[in-house]
Amino acid sequence: MKKNIPALKDAVSDEVKKIKEDLLNSINHDFKTPITAILGYANLILENKNELGQENAEYLYVIIKSAKKLDKMVNKVLNNRL
Numbered sequence: 001m002k003k004n005i006p007a008l009k010d011a012v013s014d015e016v017k018k019i020k021e022d023l024l025n026s027i028n029h030d031f032k033t034p035i036t037a038i039l040g041y042a043n044l045i046l047e048n049k050n051e052l053g054q055e056n057a058e059y060l061y062v063i064i065k066s067a068k069k070l071d072k073m074v075n076k077v078l079n080n081r082l
Helices: 004-046 054-080
Strands: none
Touching: 004 054
């Protein structure tokens, strides 16, 4: 029974690594993709800010600022690799 413990530890360690990588891949895809789209479309709309009016342009700046903040947080998680 004791001989199986190192093999079991290795198997658990490998499974934990796989789960961690799956989580990081999910974070990368499920968060980064929408954030990128939000920033892209917001900047596209901002190109026509003269037509938006001042109040709507300000809302758009808030959206961009918030999306950039989320992007930095996700990057921090991905760079630290949990």
